[in-house]
Amino acid sequence: MKIRILGCGTSSGVPRIGNDWGACDPDNPRNRRLRQSAIVSTRTTRILIDTGPDMREQLLAAEVETVDAVIWTHAHADHCHGIDDLRQMMHALRRPVRGLARPFAAEQIETRFDYIFHGRAGYRPSATMEVLPDRLTIGDIEVAVVDQPHGGITSAGLRFTGPNGGTIGYSTDCNTLTEAMAATFSGVDLWVVDALRREPHPTHAHLAETLSWIEHCRVPNAVLIHLDQSMDYATLCRDLPPGVVPGYDGMELAV
Numbered sequence: 001m002k003i004r005i006l007g008c009g010t011s012s013g014v015p016r017i018g019n020d021w022g023a024c025d026p027d028n029p030r031n032r033r034l035r036q037s038a039i040v041s042t043r044t045t046r047i048l049i050d051t052g053p054d055m056r057e058q059l060l061a062a063e064v065e066t067v068d069a070v071i072w073t074h075a076h077a078d079h080c081h082g083i084d085d086l087r088q089m090m091h092a093l094r095r096p097v098r099g100l101a102r103p104f105a106a107e108q109i110e111t112r113f114d115y116i117f118h119g120r121a122g123y124r125p126s127a128t129m130e131v132l133p134d135r136l137t138i139g140d141i142e143v144a145v146v147d148q149p150h151g152g153i154t155s156a157g158l159r160f161t162g163p164n165g166g167t168i169g170y171s172t173d174c175n176t177l178t179e180a181m182a183a184t185f186s187g188v189d190l191w192v193v194d195a196l197r198r199e200p201h202p203t204h205a206h207l208a209e210t211l212s213w214i215e216h217c218r219v220p221n222a223v224l225i226h227l228d229q230s231m232d233y234a235t236l237c238r239d240l241p242p243g244v245v246p247g248y249d250g251m252e253l254a255v
Contacts, residue, residue: 001162002254006058008247009033011078022229030248045139055082072101074155075108100132148174151203166255189255195224
């Protein structure tokens with residue numbers, strides 16, 4: 001089983017509009033970050049996490065035409081407003097794309113994008129929507145789900161177990177490590193986890209906080225995601241402890 005980081009940036013991406021690179025070196029291509037998204041896959045199964053506004057560009061780069069399912073972590077714009085591009089997947093599959101989200105997020109997304117799920121003016125539905133349960137199996141990948149605090153809402157934290165027993169945790173958009181989260185992610189082979197910036201933030205984990213979570217959960221390998229323009233790639237590589245690396249767009253890791 002492997003994960004491909006389609007985008008590792010925050011809601012404004014890097015650089016921000018205005019060619020604002022912040023502390024990031026513009027000459028390092030790993031500092032150019034699209035909005036956060038990922039694909040978890042095996043030889044027979046492919047799961048897309050979120051449909052951000054950069055999805056078309058990301059899937060073209062990954063040479064991905066179809067997926068077995070989409071899991072939305074939550075309903076914020078930077079995680080679902082590329083949803084229109086599921087229409088091309090629907091044409092390739094010749095059926096709507098299977099979609100799943102926790103109850104509040106499912107309601108928000110389905111209300112906002114009613115035409116995606118029910119069609120309109122002669123256009124067929126592009127996707128279905130199911131409530132994401134605590135546990136399910138998609139193809140040969142087992143998925144465990146935990147609710148993560150994200151300011152005034154929650155996001156879905158995901159633990160994937162592949163056919164060979166390898167495990168990948170995925171935690172974007174969260175600001176507290178709950179007991180349930182710790183139980184879900186403890187001992188995973190790889191944890192892809194939010195670390196927005198070095199300074200504290202009200203709805204995202206900051207770097208020191210994320211590193212403490214990784215240590216607490218005894219995770220041997222971790223990749224930092226949802227990075228803003230203050231998080232220079234080379235500087236992070238220099239400063240991070242063994243087993244922890246910054247993510248970059250197009251990064252692939254296998255377990």
